[in-house]
Amino acid sequence: MEKDTKNDKELQQRNKLLQQLSWDYGISAEEIQAVLKGKKIYAGHYTKKDLFQKMLETYSWFTILQLLSPYEIKKLLTPDLVNRLRMPSLRKKYEFIRRRLHQVV
Numbered sequence: 001m002e003k004d005t006k007n008d009k010e011l012q013q014r015n016k017l018l019q020q021l022s023w024d025y026g027i028s029a030e031e032i033q034a035v036l037k038g039k040k041i042y043a044g045h046y047t048k049k050d051l052f053q054k055m056l057e058t059y060s061w062f063t064i065l066q067l068l069s070p071y072e073i074k075k076l077l078t079p080d081l082v083n084r085l086r087m088p089s090l091r092k093k094y095e096f097i098r099r100r101l102h103q104v105v
Contacts, residue, residue: 017067021054022046036068052076053084056094074101 015029022032022044031043032051041047046054052073055064064073077098085091 014067017059017063021051021058049076049081053081056081056085056090057087061093061097070101070105074098074105077101 015033018029018032018036021027025044027044027046031040032046034040035043035046035048035051038048043051052068055067059067068076077094079095079098082091082095082098085094
């Protein structure tokens, strides 16, 4: 029972984080999750790449690790995506992380 409660809380937290990504468009966490898992191409007008960019610009690195595996991040964190980030400090941070992931993952 206790494990189920923990899993429920983790799922609720995950859904809350996913829902916050699209608060301005009212896209459900389930739709976003379907795109992230490759079951759908779009959640609203967002692709998987767009959602990942939004995560990078919205959440801390440790929060992103709760939402995606390091292997998935490695695939999505391309030089092109890093260059699309709006803030130079984020571009610098995620370029460093991108290089490190390719060394260790």
